[in-house]
Every structure is written in structure tokens, then in C-alpha cells.
Amino acid sequence: MRHQRLVRAGAAAASILLLVPACSSDRGGSSDPGDGGESETAAAELPTDTFGDLESPCGEGDASGATEQGVTDDSITIGYGDDKGFTATPGLNQEMGDAVAAFIQWCNGLGGINGREIKGNRYDAAIFESAQVMKESCSQDFMMVGHGFGLDENAEPERIKCKMPTVPGFTISPAASMGPMHYQGVPGPVDEYNAATQQILIDEYPEFAKVGMVNSDSPAVDQGLQRYFDNFKAVGAKATDCGVRLKSAGGDNYRAIVQKYKECGVTSLFTFTPPSPPIYSFLEAAAVEGLDVIMGSEATWYLEGVLDANVGELTEGIKVGMQFQPFENADAIPAVADYLSVLDEFGGVKGLLGMQATSSFILWAQVAKECGSDLTRQCMVDGLSKVTTWTGGGLHAESNPGDNRTPYCGLLTEVKGDAYEQIIPAAKGEYFCTDGPRTAPSSAWGGIELTKDRIATKYLTDDIITPSS
Template sequence: MNPRTTARLVAALALSATLVSACATDRGGDAGVPVSGAAGAATSAATADTEFGTLASPCGTGDASGATDQGVSDTEIRIGYGDDRGYAQSPGLNKEMSDAVAAMIDWCNEQGGINGRTIVGTDYDAAMTQANTVMQEACRSEFMMVGHGFAMDQTAEQTRVACNMAAVPGFTVSPDAANGPMTYQGVPFPVDYANGAAWFQMAQMHPDLLGDFDLVGSTMPTIITSLAKTRSIAEAAGFTLKDCGVTINYQGEPSYVPFAEKYKQCGVKGLWTSRSPVPNEFNFFKAIDQVGLDPIIFGEATWYGNSAQQFNAGSGILNNLNADMTFQMLENADKVPAVAKYKELVEAKGGKTALLGMQSTSSFLLWATAAKECGSDLTRQCMVDELASIHEWDGGGLHAVTDPGKNMPAECGLMVALEGAEYTQVFPEQSAEFECNDKYLVKTDPSTWGTELGPDRISTKYLGPNVITPQA
């Protein structure tokens, strides 16, 4: 997902990518990260890098103490994280998220943990369909969930709220999770406001195509909700979208040619997809090419990744691909210290670097920043209070500024394009720069939300009297 971004098998099924955890069971939880004690961590703190881009490290030694909440002791803080890497139809799905959190836990513990408490992480594999099982396990032992991303998070949300599992996810997908209670994200993707930079920028790039785009329909409920929201954002940016009547089975079609023919007959010159770069989607665009269509292909940030590069390297079918970003490109590591630091830490552990990994990294840093402020009073109540008070956040320079405390997205963006196997920034022209504008923050129509919100913009679906709320 943008970002998400939420950025999508993970911007509506939110996002995609790869790799593996050596110590995860087929169900999910295995306590996989640091077992070095606080004393050992303190020894190495003197030589540890204590900055992450423009952000002073929230990690370090200290004298915090007390068993203040579930998963917190004098010496340890237990957090859960994870992805959908065990999903059979897309092995390794979003594994870069776990790679990132594991690397960040090590980096933090090398400095002394959080106020001297060592972070112990449990790496969960939701495998797409087991998100609720994962959450049930986390509810028994973890202090919080941090930097995770489960495409079917709607199946786990009731369980999470019922056990007061406060969370700082890397991304959310379902409406109830996106505006869920006790949830804060480095890059928020709420249902009632959207960063519309992508559509406004596309309008500037292709002003002659404002009446020639259509959305690729799907049978997946989360994508259906996402497309309704996308349509309202596109219209706010000046587009009059076509309605070619194409709906594609999320699980795949025997042939995509009839759907491609329908788009051709409809006269489209641009296609927006809320799916991720997965085999079924590649087969669809092969059919688009087969019938002689050559549209501008437009998608969320999940289309910035290795799978699209590898597919396009030999075929060139995605040479018209554009993807919107609120994050810096990995290619900008020489210009952006936070990106360079992210790559350094993850690659040192043999992990994969990708956009979703940066999302998880931002959320981990957000969590750690709040945890540091809580000191010995490390409770979920304190974490909710601290997270709700953070209103300017860019992950040390990883992405455009957001407002996690109010669950508000950025008002900035940039556009990348794919040619062969190479991504380049195409808007704005200045590399590593975002274009920002107040009008990019779009208030969406309540009919597109997919959930009811209270006056605090929190989803009311699973609220109960014991939910933790920010205290003045």
C-alpha cells in the first residue's frame, strides 16, 4: 500500500513482495528476534549509529523498570509484527515488512533497546487467510503489534479491539482497521480523507486524457470499496472516468482477452488498477497488449517493486506504467540519508529492501519514539496518549510529512515511471522532491467509507467500553 498508501493487493489488498523468516511456524508466531540482554546491548551502544536520517534515535540505554503491562518487564518489551509471506498464490507476499522490523529491532537493541529494555519480536505469518489466528496468538503475549501488514486485516480487527491490542501497523486495508481504535500509522490511510496527489499530478502530466481513463473492476470486496474511493478522488482532480463495465475475478480468469477487448471497444487510453503486481495482473496486461491497446497504466505505490521490474524487463508491456508515491525512491539513497540508512540496516541482515519495508520502518520508528517518552510508565494507555500527540512525521525523511496523531495522510506526492527494468521519478522533475498542495488532501464521500465513524473519526463497529482512548 499508500501507503499505503497506502500502497494494491495492499492499497486495496494493500501491497506486495518477498522473502522468508527462518524461524516462523506455518501458523505464524515464533519469537525470532534478539535474545541479547540489556547489558550486552548497552556495551555496543557506544558504537551504534544514533540517527536515522533526520531523526535522532529513540533507542538507547536507561533505567526503565517495572512489569507495567502485558509483554513488558524490567528487561524486555515484547512486540508482534509480520506479513502474509505464506500465501500460496504469492509466496513471500510482503516479507520485506518483517525484514525491516527485524532489522530495526536489532538496530535498536544494539543501542540499548528502549530506555534499557530489550525489544523481543515475534514474527507472524498470516498467510492471507490466518490474520485472526495470528491476532488471537498476539493477544495472549504481545505488548503491541508494530510495523505489520495483513491483507485480510478485517478478519482480525474484532479480535484486536476486544483484547485492546494497540497497534502501529505498516499498513491497513479494511475500513474498520484503517480508522480503528488504538491504531496509529507512520503513513495513515484513513477512509474519510485521501492523498489525491496522484490523480492531480496525472492530470498535469496528461491533460488531454481527462475523459479517457477507467478503473479496473474486481470481485474482491476491499478493492470494490477502494475503487469507489478512487473514483471520487479522480473526479475531484478533474477526471471524468469512463464506465466500461469490466469486473475481473480476483482469483483469476481463464482468459483476460474478452475483458481487454471490452476496454478497447470502450476507447480507454488510461487504466487505473488497485491490485498489486501479481501473476494474474500481469496476465491481464498481457491481454491488453495482445488486443492492441497501449494505455497509460496507473496504479498505487505497490507497482514500484521488483516483480513489476522483472516482468517488464523482458516484455516491455508495462513501459507506460506510472505509480504514485508518498515515499522516497530507493534509487534516491544517495540524496536521502534515511533511505540510505534503511537500505544499510536491512541489507546487512540479508533482507529485501522495498517500499513496504520503508513503511514498516517508519511505523517502527513512530512506535519507538512514543515508547521512549513513556519511560518506566510503558503501558498501552501511555502509548496511545503519546502516539495521539505526534502530528508531524516523516520517518526521518523516508516519506512526505503526515499526521499520525490525527490519522491524516500527506498532502504531497511524487510520480515514478517504469521503462524496461528501471524506475525514474517523472513528477515533479526534481529528483527526491515532493510536490505538495493543500488541495491534494481530499475529503471522501461517506458512501465510500465502508464503515461508520464516530465524531472522533474512529470506526464504531467494534467499539466497547474498555477501548483505550487518548487521555488529556
């Protein structure tokens, strides 16, 4: 039986995991929001009064007052960043920092937030330095916005200690996903999950009834992949890792790994591992050794590098599930066109994680605007907690940042030559939806405990900012 309904992108908004390689860059914090790179194409018309189907949160005004660390009469200082300095995968998540850098410039060009200029400190956690990044941010920033760090749990004790609210682009660890003072454009809580794209795969491709999970020795990837075991089980599939963990730095005996999957008897593969030379080598070995199975992935594989690697049909037909509208739909989805035009104008790597960071930045900016001269962390927590319907202006399926609830819709694309093609639903702007998010058992929470308000207790203290109401 097919459990679905089709929803048009943005229809509900009228009533908003993940590691990918991009380009190498220098490490370290930067106060220059324009270090995202040169523009690749001629810029389309920039959005001004709106972003997608939202009124622009940026513009002139007369807000004033040094209300909080990082807030003055004239400016608001935020932190943002990625893992672009990770030596094993240079440029990791760089599109996230690039997106926030570009949107800071875009917003300031319109007048900032109520007339206050946005200043940005860009950080590079390089996977292993998220705790140090948070210490630095705690000493100078108003909030962290639109960032994504692979080992984000390491930063949680510092963040909570300094009472730093955060609006990340993504979270991976259970502690960060369920942390206090945390609101995310597209939440990924551990106690529920979106099984929409797994439902599509099992409905449309019977091979996914017995799926082999392609894991990695990266702790961040391993944490993220665990959720997909539950996703597949929820839709009736048998998921197994077949005892395989690819080395993120390469150097595996790929023929032996292919043999393990053959012995495992799987009829499909699924990966959360970032597209990179090691996994391309695995795919080459699979083709040579005759492991002819269908392969699925999440939005980490929606990347120009995957198309570049499609020589000899190496990545042809890989199914890529996502909760965001693909770039190919920019002619039908204004928010996608707006994201691309801002990146074209101000430079930077484009990617799905860039749109994820953008959604969180726009969410933050909208609430900051509403706070006006009373721009405090308390006001931000109060305002963010009330945003229970969000699509980022039409960038993605409806989510609920205020209550930390996941979307339950998605779509499926696949690699076709040198492009991606949306295959389910066939119509641009539509989503495949299940009847709701799936509840994850406590055994899938990564060892954390939750309060009655669904907050992780692991690093929780009595001295945090909570919604006033």
C-alpha cells in the same frame, strides 16, 4: 489549472495500501526477529545516533518495571507480520515483516529501548487468518507494530476486546483505518484522501480524463481500489471499472477482458492490483490486441519484480505514484539510505511497504522511549496521539498520525528499462502537493459510521484506551 506546490522532503519535519508480492516463506508466528532472509549486498554504514533526520530512539538506559503485558524489567515484546503465506500470491507483503525484523535487530544492537531488549513475535495472517493472529497476539504482546494484513477488519473485534493499541504499516478496511487505539506512520483514513498523484496524472497526461480501473476478485484489493475512484473524481476524471475483475489466481480469458476495455472506450488504465503473473498476462494480451493506453498505479508497483517483468517493454512506462522517497534517491535522502543499510545488514526483502513498516516502527520506538519506565499502553496512546507531524525521519511526505490525517503530497515515477525514474517533481527530495487532503463523502466510508472524534463505531466498546488529555 495546475493545483500544486513543491515541498522538499524533510523540510516540515525539522519544525514522517497496499499489497505486493515478494518471496515465499514459511507460515506461522515466530519469535526470531532475524527470519527475513540473507543479505543481498554488502552492508553500507549502519545508522547509530540518528535515523534520517531523527535522533535514534534506540539506546542504553535504565528503564525498569513489569508495567504491562509484554513488558518486563529487561524486555518489550511486540507483534508484527504480513500475509506472506497466502498461497495465491506467496510472499505477500513480506517486506513489511522483514523490515520490522531487521529494525528490531538494529535497535537491540544499540541497546534496545532505554536498555530493554525488543522481542518480536512474527505472524503470518495469509490473508484469511488475521483474526487468529490477533487472538494469539492479544495473549502475549505489548502492542502490534509495523504490520499489514489484507483482511484486517477480521482482526478488529479481537484487538478492541483485548485493548491492544496498534501502529500498523498499513490498514485497508474502513473499520481498521478508523479504529480506536490506532496510530499509523502514514494514515489512510476513509473520510479523507490524498489525491496528489492523481492530480499529477490528470495534469500531465490528458488520457487519464477517462480511466479504466483494473480491479481484482481479491476483497482486499477491491476495498483499496474504491478509494481511487473518489481520488480520480476529485481531480475531474471519469473513472469506471468496465465490468472487469481479474482473478488473483489467474485463468482469465485476457483477450475478452481487453475487448471489454476497448468497448468501454477508456484512454488510460489504473490499477491497485498487485503486480503478479495474472496481471502480466493481461498486459501481454493488451499489447497483442492493440489496447495502446497509458497505465498508472500506486506504490504497490514499485517492486523489483515489475522491472524483471519488463521484457519486450511489457511494463515500460507504467506510472507509479507514491508518498515515499524512492530507493534511487538514497544519495540525497539519509532516511532512505539508512533503511537500505539496515536491510542490507540484517537481511530481508526491500520494498516501499518495507519503508512503510519502518516508519511505523520508528514512530512506535520514539514514543516508547519517551515513556521510559512508565511503559504502559496508556502512555503509548497518550504519546502517539500527540505526534501530529511525521515524516519517518524523511522517508515520506508529511503526515499526521496523532489525528489520523493523510498526507496530501506525493511524487510520480515511471518504469524505464531496468530502473524507476522519478519524473514529477524532477528534483530529488521534492514532492508535488495539493492544497490539502480531499474530503470523502460518507457514501465512500464502506458502510461504517464515525463518532465525533472520527472513530469507527462498528466494533467500538465503552472499554477502550483513550488519550488522557
